[in-house]
Amino acid sequence: MESLAPRPDHELIAASLGGDRSAFGALVLRYRKLVLSVAYRICGDRALADDVAQETFVRVWGKLDTFRPEGNWRGWICRIASNLTVDALRRQNPSVDIAQVSLAAPGGQPERRILEAERAEAVRSAILRLPVHVRIALVLREYEGLSYAEIAEALDIPLGTVKSRLSDARRRLGQELAPYMEE
C-alpha cells in the first residue's frame, strides 16, 4: 500500500474532499497533536480534550468543502478545535486530574519531580483561570506558535485585539506565576 505520510497537506485535503478517507486519516494523524494540544490547554481535562479532538476532526470532515485552498489550514483547524472546546466547557465543568500532571512531569530526583509537578499544576491552574478568549489567544501563540495574523484569522478578530489579549494574558500570568519563574 502506498504511504500517504509524505503527501503535502493540500493534496490530502483535495483527496479528502473527494471522499478519500485514507487521505483524511493521514491528516488526522498529522494534526492530532496540534488539535489535542489546543483542546487540552484550553480545557485542562485530558479526557475532554480527547473527545473534543475527535469531534474536531469529524467537524473538519463535514466542513472541508468550506475551507478555502488559499487559507491557513492550521489556523482553521485551531479555530474549530478552540470553538468546540469552549462549547464543551460550557456543557460541563472541567475536572482536575492531578495524577496526570504528576505523570507528565519529567524524570529525575524525586524532590525535583515534585517541584516540577507543582510548577506544572500552578501553570495549568493559572492558565485555566484566564478568561477563555484570552486563554485561547495565549495557547495559540505560546504553545502552537501561530503568528499574530494567523491568530487573528483563526479567531476572526482584529490584530489589535490579538495583541491586547496576549498582553492581558501575560500580565496576569506574570503576576500569578512569579514564584515559579526562573529569571
Added chain:
Amino acid sequence: MEHIEHLLAAYHDAELPERTRRHVEAHLEACPRCRDELSHLEALSLTLAAYAVPHLDSGVQQFRAQVALRLARRRPAATTASGWWYLVPLALSCVLVGLLALFTLPDLLRVAWVLLEWIGVEPGALLELRIGVQLSRGAVAVLRSVGTLAWVAALYAALLLLFGSYVGWVSVLWRTKARPRSGKER
C-alpha cells in the same frame, strides 16, 4: 532614555519588521530596564512550557480509529456543488418572469383599453389629450397582432426556459451524486 516596553512582546514573538527589530536590539544593548522586561517575558514562556499535555504520544492509532468510527456513524455530508450552479435555475426563473411581463404587456394594455371603454372613458381621446397622438384603427389592429405574436413567443420561451432550468438542476444533482463523501474507501 525612552523605553520600549510596548515593542517587547512583539519582539519576543518575532513579529517586528526588520528595521524595528534592529532598533529594539540597539535599545536593549543600552537599557537594563527593557532587558529585564524582556527576560521576564522569556522566563514566562519557559515557565508556561511546564504545562505539558499528558500522554500526547499514546493511543495514536486508537484515536484515528475512533475518529473513523465517528465518521462512519455520521451520515456523509452532502457535497454542495461548487460555484454558482444553484443560481442558474433562479436566474432563469427571473428572466422568465421578466420576459412574460414584457410580452404580456400589450395584452394587459388591451384589457385596460377595453375596461376603460366599458366604463365610458375614451382611451383614444385620452391619448390624444395627453400626448397629442391619435391612434388609428389600423394602428390598434397592428398593436393587437404584435401582442398576440409576442404572447405566443413568450409561451415558447417560457417552456424552453423551464426545460433549461430543469436540465440545469438535474445536472447539479448528478454532479453531487457523482462524488459522494464515502465513496473512495481504500
